[in-house]
Amino acid sequence: MLIALALLLTGGLYLGVNARLARAGRALLDLQSERAELQRQIEDLKSTWAELTMPHKMLARARELGFEPARMQDIEYVVVEGYQPPAPFIAPRPPSSNSLREGSLSPAYTETLGDWLARLIRPREGARP
Amino acid sequence: MMNPSLPYRRVYMLLMVMIAAVVAMIVQLIRVQFGPYAPVFATWVEAAEETRDEVEPARGLIYDRDGDLMATNVSMYYLEVEVFQLTEVSRKQIAAVLSRALVLPYEDLYAQLNRDWGSLGQYRIRLTRMVGDGERWPITVDQVAAEMLKGFLLDPEAPDLSGLKLVPAPSREYPAGSLAGHVLGFVNQEGKGFFGVEGFYDGWLAGKPMTIERGYIPLQARLEPDPPAGVNLILTLDMDIQQMAEQALAEALESTGAEAGQILIMDPRNGEMLAMAIAPPLDPNNYEPWLDEQGLELEELEEAEEPVINPAVGGQFEPGSTFKVLTMAAALDADLVEPGTEFIDTGVIEVGGVRIRNWNGGAWGPQTMVGCMKHSLNVCLAWLASEKLGPSTFYDYLTAFGIGRATGIDLAGEVGGQLRTPRHPEWTEADLGTNAFGQGVSVTPVQLLAAVGAVANEGVMLQPHVVRAVVGPEGAYWPNPTVLGRPISAETARTLTGMLAESLEGETHFAHVNGYRLAGKTGTAQIPTEKGYDERWTIASFVGWGPVDDPRFIVLVRLDKPETSPWGSVVAAPVFQEVVERLVTMLEIPPDAVRAQLAAQGVQAQVEQQ
Numbered sequence: 001m002l003i004a005l006a007l008l009l010t011g012g013l014y015l016g017v018n019a020r021l022a023r024a025g026r027a028l029l030d031l032q033s034e035r036a037e038l039q040r041q042i043e044d045l046k047s048t049w050a051e052l053t054m055p056h057k058m059l060a061r062a063r064e065l066g067f068e069p070a071r072m073q074d075i076e077y078v079v080v081e082g083y084q085p086p087a088p089f090i091a092p093r094p095p096s097s098n099s100l101r102e103g104s105l106s107p108a109y110t111e112t113l114g115d116w117l118a119r120l121i122r123p124r125e126g127a128r129p
Numbered sequence: 130m131m132n133p134s135l136p137y138r139r140v141y142m143l144l145m146v147m148i149a150a151v152v153a154m155i156v157q158l159i160r161v162q163f164g165p166y167a168p169v170f171a172t173w174v175e176a177a178e179e180t181r182d183e184v185e186p187a188r189g190l191i192y193d194r195d196g197d198l199m200a201t202n203v204s205m206y207y208l209e210v211e212v213f214q215l216t217e218v219s220r221k222q223i224a225a226v227l228s229r230a231l232v233l234p235y236e237d238l239y240a241q242l243n244r245d246w247g248s249l250g251q252y253r254i255r256l257t258r259m260v261g262d263g264e265r266w267p268i269t270v271d272q273v274a275a276e277m278l279k280g281f282l283l284d285p286e287a288p289d290l291s292g293l294k295l296v297p298a299p300s301r302e303y304p305a306g307s308l309a310g311h312v313l314g315f316v317n318q319e320g321k322g323f324f325g326v327e328g329f330y331d332g333w334l335a336g337k338p339m340t341i342e343r344g345y346i347p348l349q350a351r352l353e354p355d356p357p358a359g360v361n362l363i364l365t366l367d368m369d370i371q372q373m374a375e376q377a378l379a380e381a382l383e384s385t386g387a388e389a390g391q392i393l394i395m396d397p398r399n400g401e402m403l404a405m406a407i408a409p410p411l412d413p414n415n416y417e418p419w420l421d422e423q424g425l426e427l428e429e430l431e432e433a434e435e436p437v438i439n440p441a442v443g444g445q446f447e448p449g450s451t452f453k454v455l456t457m458a459a460a461l462d463a464d465l466v467e468p469g470t471e472f473i474d475t476g477v478i479e480v481g482g483v484r485i486r487n488w489n490g491g492a493w494g495p496q497t498m499v500g501c502m503k504h505s506l507n508v509c510l511a512w513l514a515s516e517k518l519g520p521s522t523f524y525d526y527l528t529a530f531g532i533g534r535a536t537g538i539d540l541a542g543e544v545g546g547q548l549r550t551p552r553h554p555e556w557t558e559a560d561l562g563t564n565a566f567g568q569g570v571s572v573t574p575v576q577l578l579a580a581v582g583a584v585a586n587e588g589v590m591l592q593p594h595v596v597r598a599v600v601g602p603e604g605a606y607w608p609n610p611t612v613l614g615r616p617i618s619a620e621t622a623r624t625l626t627g628m629l630a631e632s633l634e635g636e637t638h639f640a641h642v643n644g645y646r647l648a649g650k651t652g653t654a655q656i657p658t659e660k661g662y663d664e665r666w667t668i669a670s671f672v673g674w675g676p677v678d679d680p681r682f683i684v685l686v687r688l689d690k691p692e693t694s695p696w697g698s699v700v701a702a703p704v705f706q707e708v709v710e711r712l713v714t715m716l717e718i719p720p721d722a723v724r725a726q727l728a729a730q731g732v733q734a735q736v737e738q739q
Contacts, residue, residue, distance in 0.1 A: 005140065008147045025347030032353060040204040040297055043187075044272050050198035050304035055372035070714055072644065077719040079727065088597075089196035094189060094336075094358035096602035 169213045169252050186336035189359030193368040194597055198304055200313055205300040206275040208256040208268050212246045214292035222288040233258055307410040309371050311439045312595055315413035324438050328541030334359040363598040365401035373711050374406035381704045382408055386692030391441050391574050393685045397582040399610040400591035405441050442543040445571040449654025450505045451672045452567025454581050456514055459526035462621040465517040468628050469497050478508045480515045480562025503632035507566040514565035524550040529616035530580040538575055538593045546572040578685045585674040585683050587619040630677045639702035642709045644720030649673020651697035666690040671701035681718055684708055
């Protein structure tokens with residue numbers, strides 16, 4: 001009876017650990033899904049922003065505000081001491097692959113009971129006889 | 130005294146509870162394995178077993194030189210349905226909602242939802258819509274519609290859309306619409322780039338797909354690696370200048386009745402294209418109508434090696450009198466003539482048995498070389514090529530100017546034009562005479578721009594290009610300008626520029642811009658047909674640059690088949706004038722007098738608009 005009870009308790013404990021692991025995995029999947037959704041939203045917002053700042057729309061908005069395109073005769077050139085022309089635009093770098101640095105989780109999160117036992121039995125790598 | 134059976138009773142009770150839990154789990158397992166949803170779970174298991182998945186990276190973005198986004202990625206959504214989650218109510222309500230929101234026939238949607246997919250072994254389907262000739266395409270919705278549907282799925286008070294799933298898929302978007310559409314090209318639904326920058330840099334923009342081990346089961350979940358994204362490109366184009374050029378071109382087509390045209394603007398010092406306005410325009414967001422107009426099929430284009438679609442790099446034409454710039458450059462550079470060299474124009478010259486006459490059929494009498502260019506005398510230029518240069522020297526110079534050879538501009542679909550040299554079996558001596566004034570030779574607009582750009586740039590011919598920088602995860606790469614050659618000396622270039630500036634001030638007053646000394650040449654080219662040259666239509670053009678003492682821009686205007694006048698001096702030169710008047714403002718180039726004053730004060734280009 002006690003053996004059965006011990007087995008059931010061990011089984012229950014194992015199930016509990018696995019259930020928590022599954023919940024963590026579920027949470028990870030949800031976070032990945034949320035991350036993908038947020039990236040999509042960022043891209044969509046970039047596109048919306050770009051559409052709103054296109055030259056023809058900016059020109060129309062400027063005209064609504066009472067501005068007119070400058071013409072040759074409207075312009076006076078003056079020397080501004082120390083004036084530096086704006087630096088050339090540099091686009092943001094695209095995201096690099098995270099496959100090498102972040103592609104897998106630490107064994108602390110993924111090691112199973114069997115893996116742990118195997119690690120205990122297997123001689124340590126590099127250990128001297 | 131304690132009851133001895135109590136601990137046992139507690140143990141029994143605990144045991145019963147645990148056994149009940151185990152039984153419940155077994156029942157649930159049996160239900161999952163053999164219950165009504167067993168096929169759905171089986172499908173999931175099959176999907177989970179296929180853990181290797183190819184992930185497409187985000188396509189690189191395209192910016193103009195000032196950082197305005199020209200091509201970006203947005204999400205569209207496919208509509209999919211888990212057929213075993215559908216109820217009779219949700220079938221009707223999904224069909225009703227989609228029918229109203231997307232203006233699709235209710236009956237067609239309901240029929241798809243009501244079909245017995247399970248008997249076909251399908252448990253998840255993608256909803257489709259009918260397009261022409263019985264073909265069905267997947268239904269896609271944009272972000273706004275997707276947000277609405279997601280709201281319905283989460284709201285218990287909203288219509289019951291149980292079973293409906295929104296599956297995101299990336300889509301390319303061009304925020305500026307048709308602005309610079311020919312330069313950008315487009316991307317099809319499979320993510321392949323065609324034409325323009327999208328086609329030329331497709332491999333770089335697309336990035337490298339990555340095969341990953343994907344865990345759908347929570348216990349197997351792990352952080353998914355991101356594939357290396359495509360590079361971002363910074364173009365040489367300036368969206369404001371592009372907008373101005375396209376506006377000027379649209380107005381020119383309207384006022385002259387021309388059927389097509391181009392305005393190309395390049396910085397001759399480095400070959401950077403500042404604008405490439407092309408009409409009729411191409412809207413890369415909606416490219417199917419354009420393909421239909423051109424009689425092209427996307428499937429065929431995928432197999433074609435060099436499809437012609439961008440007229441600036443793929444549209445050949447006989448340049449006419451703008452080509453005289455190159456003939457005169459050759460004669461000056463070979464020290465055969467000087468600006469003041471006299472030529473007596475009798476109104477006709479025979480070369481290789483062909484009688485060549487001037488554009489007006491008249492004889493212009495004694496002329497200098499400046500006069501020959503000012504009055505655009507065919508006879509004079511044919512005389513230069515045949516009597517002075519000779520075929521060997523003449524064609525050597527044309528070859529040095531890159532005629533008959535693609536410039537290598539970084540746009541898909543460039544062709545090299547056609548130049549018959551004496552080595553060509555069909556070449557005749559008459560070609561020497563007609564080629565001298567731009568007949569019997571074909572060039573692309575960008576090729577002509579590069580060649581004449583050498584005259585503007587002290588004799589150094591630079592490769593036109595549209596990509597200024599490539600930005601990858603490791604950093605930005607700024608390619609150096611590529612020198613295509615030095616067909617003429619700097620002295621010849623300056624002399625010819627002066628001659629063309631003088632002729633512009635005298636003859637082509639339509640191209641004159643107050644305060645700026647410019648050089649340029651008109652062109653009126655006949656259009657070859659199978660039965661000789663078209664008697665009615667011409668291609669009117671103008672190529673010019675400035676300021677002549679420090680050229681910052683070279684502009685080519687081309688109008689195809691203008692109705693109001695056939696002459697480049699009448700229809701194309703005013704467009705050049707209008708463009709340059711706006712261009713000097715946008716590029717912040719002070720008038721010549723102001724620049725001279727600043728130079729006298731030792732001030733460089735550090736000026737600011739007020």
